[in-house]
Amino acid sequence: MLSVEVAGLKLENPVALASGILGSKKSSLVEIAKFAGAVVTKSVGIEKREGYKNPCVINQKCGVINAVGLASPGAKVFSEELKEISIKKPLIVSLFAPNPENFALLVDYFPFASAFELNLSCPHAKKLGMSIGVDEKAVESCVKAVKDATDKPVFAKLTPNVTDITKIGLAAEKGGADAVVAVNTLKAISIDIYSKKAVLSNIVGGISGKAIKSIALRCVWDLYEVLDIPIIGCGGISNWIDVLEFIMAGASFVQIGSAFYNSLRTIEGIVKSLEDYLYSKNERVKDLIGVAHGGV
Amino acid sequence: MLSVEVAGLKLENPVALASGILGSKKSSLVEIAKFAGAVVTKSVGIEKREGYKNPCVINQKCGVINAVGLASPGAKVFSEELKEISIKKPLIVSLFAPNPENFALLVDYFPFASAFELNLSCPHAKKLGMSIGVDEKAVESCVKAVKDATDKPVFAKLTPNVTDITKIGLAAEKGGADAVVAVNTLKAISIDIYSKKAVLSNIVGGISGKAIKSIALRCVWDLYEVLDIPIIGCGGISNWIDVLEFIMAGASFVQIGSAFYNSLRTIEGIVKSLEDYLYSKNERVKDLIGVAHGGV
Amino acid sequence: MEVYNLYCLSVKKVKKFNNIAIIEFDREIRGYPGQFIMLNVFGFEEIPLSLSSPKTITVKNVGKTTNRVVNTKEGDVFGIRGPFGRPFSYPDVEKIYLIAGGIGIAPLNYLYEYFKDEIEVIAIHGVKTKEELIYDYPEVATEDGSVGFRGNAVELFLKLADFKEEFRVYSCGPKPMLLSLYKIMKKLGKLESLEVSLENYMRCGIGLCGSCVTESGARVCRDGPTFKGTDVSEKDFI
Amino acid sequence: MEVYNLYCLSVKKVKKFNNIAIIEFDREIRGYPGQFIMLNVFGFEEIPLSLSSPKTITVKNVGKTTNRVVNTKEGDVFGIRGPFGRPFSYPDVEKIYLIAGGIGIAPLNYLYEYFKDEIEVIAIHGVKTKEELIYDYPEVATEDGSVGFRGNAVELFLKLADFKEEFRVYSCGPKPMLLSLYKIMKKLGKLESLEVSLENYMRCGIGLCGSCVTESGARVCRDGPTFKGTDVSEKDFI
Numbered sequence A, B: 001m002l003s004v005e006v007a008g009l010k011l012e013n014p015v016a017l018a019s020g021i022l023g024s025k026k027s028s029l030v031e032i033a034k035f036a037g038a039v040v041t042k043s044v045g046i047e048k049r050e051g052y053k054n055p056c057v058i059n060q061k062c063g064v065i066n067a068v069g070l071a072s073p074g075a076k077v078f079s080e081e082l083k084e085i086s087i088k089k090p091l092i093v094s095l096f097a098p099n100p101e102n103f104a105l106l107v108d109y110f111p112f113a114s115a116f117e118l119n120l121s122c123p124h125a126k127k128l129g130m131s132i133g134v135d136e137k138a139v140e141s142c143v144k145a146v147k148d149a150t151d152k153p154v155f156a157k158l159t160p161n162v163t164d165i166t167k168i169g170l171a172a173e174k175g176g177a178d179a180v181v182a183v184n185t186l187k188a189i190s191i192d193i194y195s196k197k198a199v200l201s202n203i204v205g206g207i208s209g210k211a212i213k214s215i216a217l218r219c220v221w222d223l224y225e226v227l228d229i230p231i232i233g234c235g236g237i238s239n240w241i242d243v244l245e246f247i248m249a250g251a252s253f254v255q256i257g258s259a260f261y262n263s264l265r266t267i268e269g270i271v272k273s274l275e276d277y278l279y280s281k282n283e284r285v286k287d288l289i290g291v292a293h294g295g296v
Numbered sequence C, D: 001m002e003v004y005n006l007y008c009l010s011v012k013k014v015k016k017f018n019n020i021a022i023i024e025f026d027r028e029i030r031g032y033p034g035q036f037i038m039l040n041v042f043g044f045e046e047i048p049l050s051l052s053s054p055k056t057i058t059v060k061n062v063g064k065t066t067n068r069v070v071n072t073k074e075g076d077v078f079g080i081r082g083p084f085g086r087p088f089s090y091p092d093v094e095k096i097y098l099i100a101g102g103i104g105i106a107p108l109n110y111l112y113e114y115f116k117d118e119i120e121v122i123a124i125h126g127v128k129t130k131e132e133l134i135y136d137y138p139e140v141a142t143e144d145g146s147v148g149f150r151g152n153a154v155e156l157f158l159k160l161a162d163f164k165e166e167f168r169v170y171s172c173g174p175k176p177m178l179l180s181l182y183k184i185m186k187k188l189g190k191l192e193s194l195e196v197s198l199e200n201y202m203r204c205g206i207g208l209c210g211s212c213v214t215e216s217g218a219r220v221c222r223d224g225p226t227f228k229g230t231d232v233s234e235k236d237f238i
């Protein structure tokens, strides 16, 4: 009822953990994998990166603004942390790099990965993420480089900070991506009126959470209209109704990040409610993908 | 303490009504102008437009999604409605048109306007608004056409649905705009999981309200870094703290739309609180514009 | 911001009269008399309709969408958002008059059911001809005199009312009828005892688009649809 | 989602010891013992600090930012977000032991003040040498024996405690100290009477970034910083 299959990956349920949320330690990944359909690790690059100074995450009523700055221990250390992880769900390793060559180099550090997700969309790390993700050619060549380096499924994570996300999605598809993930955070800022300064140490960050749900959903909708490859929905999902909205808009499964604010077991609750609802309707997730587009 | 001046327009306070909210009737504009620093009318085109069928506005916890579709009685009828309006605040007339020529033609219908705002940013009306607003050349030539047709201040209202809003802002500046308004709504969608359909009759709409505040604020911030002309902030403002955040990020004044949901007198409350706060700090709005950028 | 998610209800029973139908849903809609819902008629438009009781709407066929609604059948599913708007105020008196013109009976019927066991409620329904009488109120006025009082609801009210008593008047109906009632109450210096429900063209239902704004600048969807007599003026009924 | 807006407080009083300072703000921070705030030290970083009373923080100089904080002066302004995290649980017994190691005294001092007039609170502070004793508790342990009991806080606790009585233990301090306490309580089968406060490296403070996650997979910032003895295991103290 809940299971889906994307690019050969079998998911017990369509609710996965998004990259960068509680995904830098084995222990939290193991906890979350108990209920999630799949887990995505924090994005990792070849070298260690400190990330930005605190404050790097602010929560607001409708969303979270972060500029963690792709803090990462580097591929070697991170692969040590993860290698003995024992979970029964697909482990998707998220990668960031400044160019196609470096993306390709990262693959070999993670032989235990079930799939790779390319972070082409972080809105606050200079020369990484979004600066690649707004450029069709760069997206295509990064995806292609990783596809050439591995037989595993490769997902391209897109940024919504573009005039037309379908162009970037098509570029990823052309590069050979097995799926796209839509979306990463939207560029945002917060100002403290008392100190008269930007709150984040990096000034600009990316907003996630409820605030971006309808925007992310629209990205999924638009991509579904033009892509042949599956879409993985992400952005502002916090309950089972949101999950179904994304699936009906065209997502094959979804990822959840900011909603972990509520509880480490956020996904457990969502999956249970989803199951109850689908049971009552006698419907299967895989039959609902994209149904809101109507017609055949 | 609260007064500001932009392009020769004197505003008693920095909180104006945004276009499209309660701005199609004289009676509501008069009510709102009692407290607002200025009012902007609903966008008007030359011909009558029905707009989209209901539902065309949905409210969610963190925002409002609308696809009113630039419903308008047309320039002639609208100018009749407005011409005898008697308010003591600047009346800014918002215009939409498919090309520079038509923008220029609209000006003559509204001799009583204090300024014009060009809607280059409506995200849901085909061939109008955003389809122009994402194109630097088109923005420049529309602004130029209106500037040539009138001596009054001309504001260009920008869309945040672009990869780089500063490019569009610079194009407006080059066209001769006296200020830019940042921003209009972000493209968004909502799906009803029971009927398995998009909720809005037009499918895609634009989201406004709290959800977009930090995104709009970041647009203002980015524009302030590159533009010489003033910026008018708009998007998700619902209290006096938000107003100050926008001003410190670089807005000379702000516009408020969705927060009218709360009350027709939303602006009255905001302005009073703002005044109390600035009084306690002995500060003036005009000295706070852009202060968060620091240094000289 | 309160949220008005769309949800679905299905029709349990339809009671049809010529071009009017009383439609009963399978579940209650939590609301109060005077509030309205936005009914999403899939494939047609979303239209504002008053609640005529916790489970019913009472609809008159005046166009494409209402035509579809009036001809609905048991089991049909509609989308619903709301209820929206300000309910009628609580009558802190022992006697109230409800003055309905035509389909204006819809919100007043809910008010009637809500208070009829608590205080004295005199419901007056005025229609053109007896075919339009869809509820069984004792006080009816027909323009053609086919049943009850010959004349309109306001005339009947004037006949029945004793203005030395304390009472409140709630009214809904065509604007000319509301205008004449408003003028009368104003002359009597009793505007504070009057409450009317207005029906302007609506789009958003949440006070933003401006399409329902009255001549006084108030929003029917959010500051109304019910208004105290003291909060409206003659131009609002034109 | 609760909101933690940044707001500013200014310093009213500083009580400075060598490399530790007790800093009192001009206003109370609404919170409970065991909760922490994120202190934004303008020009430096934002760091997590326990509340050591409603108006104070107690800080040890261990690096750039804490150096700035410890050397603060009256009138200095700091940004504050929070309080965050789960407070210590309510002690539903008549007697509690607080076992603090070093700067671990900060959150426990708040707990002490909160309950000292209601129940019996025995606060034990263990430090290296008497210069580090910044509060006046009767029960102190110094490693060098310069004052009070010679040894650490856990050893002193073992000396004082009567395990036939019913009590609860709240502890905060260096991980090795917490580990030894944990092992003892486990052996005694009294893990449910133990509560510890952990201090892992923090970034977001709201349970998302993962940097504070323990070896058991719990988030110190959100599922803690206080944990029941039954909810942690030995590896969390390494």
Ligand SMILES: Cc1cc2nc3c(=O)[nH]c(=O)nc-3n(C[C@H](O)[C@H](O)[C@H](O)COP(=O)(O)OP(=O)(O)OC[C@H]3O[C@@H](n4cnc5c(N)ncnc54)[C@H](O)[C@@H]3O)c2cc1C
Pocket (backbone or CB within 6 Å): B054, C036, C045, C046, C047, C048, C049, C050, C051, C057, C058, C059, C060, C061, C062, C063, C064, C065, C066, C067, C103, C106, C107, C198, C199, C200, C201, C202, C203, C225
């Ligand atoms: C607060 C409120 C409560 C109402 N309650 C009831 C009720 O309980 N029962 C009932 O039968 N009718 C009620 N109406 C009127 C009802 O909404 C309209 O009859 C209906 O929208 C017409 O739709 P249509 O497509 O069938 O007609 P159309 O062919 O679209 O138009 C027919 C007539 O209805 C008016 N109309 C169309 N759309 C709207 C709209 N969105 N809002 C207001 N008027 C509109 C038009 O101006 C025109 O005069 C109410 C209206 C409002 C504003």
Ligand SMILES: Cc1cc2nc3c(=O)[nH]c(=O)nc-3n(C[C@H](O)[C@H](O)[C@H](O)COP(=O)(O)OP(=O)(O)OC[C@H]3O[C@@H](n4cnc5c(N)ncnc54)[C@H](O)[C@@H]3O)c2cc1C
Pocket (backbone or CB within 6 Å): A054, D036, D045, D046, D047, D048, D049, D050, D051, D057, D058, D059, D060, D061, D062, D063, D064, D065, D066, D067, D103, D106, D107, D198, D199, D200, D201, D202, D203, D225
């Ligand atoms: C929940 C909690 C409550 C705390 N309460 C107190 C308290 O009441 N009093 C007190 O003096 N200290 C407390 N600390 C520790 C305090 O946060 C660190 O000492 C401080 O962050 C060091 O900053 P620095 O720039 O001075 O040192 P740095 O030079 O950055 O580092 C010095 C040491 O502090 C650690 N550290 C640095 N940043 C952090 C961080 N963001 N979170 C945790 N550890 C960090 C480093 O790992 C290093 O060991 C608490 C920590 C946590 C997690």
Ligand SMILES: Cc1cc2nc3c(=O)[nH]c(=O)nc-3n(C[C@H](O)[C@H](O)[C@H](O)COP(=O)(O)O)c2cc1C
Pocket (backbone or CB within 6 Å): A018, A019, A020, A021, A042, A043, A057, A064, A066, A068, A070, A094, A119, A122, A157, A183, A184, A185, A207, A208, A209, A210, A212, A234, A235, A236, A237, A255, A256, A257, A258, A259, D204, D208, D209
């Ligand atoms: C604190 C934080 C850290 C993040 N780090 C990453 C990251 O390393 N790589 C990445 O691709 N996305 C990262 N993201 C983005 C999320 O994966 C996700 O795309 C985004 O938060 C939207 O989903 P949500 O609204 O469910 O949180 C991060 C988000 C947050 C809040």
Ligand SMILES: Cc1cc2nc3c(=O)[nH]c(=O)nc-3n(C[C@H](O)[C@H](O)[C@H](O)COP(=O)(O)O)c2cc1C
Pocket (backbone or CB within 6 Å): B018, B019, B020, B021, B042, B043, B057, B064, B066, B068, B070, B094, B119, B122, B157, B183, B184, B185, B207, B208, B209, B210, B212, B234, B235, B236, B237, B255, B256, B257, B258, B259, C204, C208, C209
């Ligand atoms: C119902 C509605 C109608 C709108 N119509 C217009 C319009 O006609 N022209 C325009 O430039 N902007 C229009 N907007 C956008 C607003 O002016 C404003 O840019 C946007 O709502 C963000 O501000 P807010 O968050 O304060 O509402 C409309 C917004 C809403 C919600």
Ligand code: FES
Pocket (backbone or CB within 6 Å): C201, C202, C203, C204, C205, C206, C207, C208, C209, C210, C211, C212, C213, C219, C220, C221, C222
């Ligand atoms: S219907 Fe939009 S303001 Fe009333």
Ligand code: FES
Pocket (backbone or CB within 6 Å): D201, D202, D203, D204, D205, D206, D207, D208, D209, D210, D211, D212, D213, D219, D220, D221, D222
């Ligand atoms: S500090 Fe980020 S999860 Fe705890």
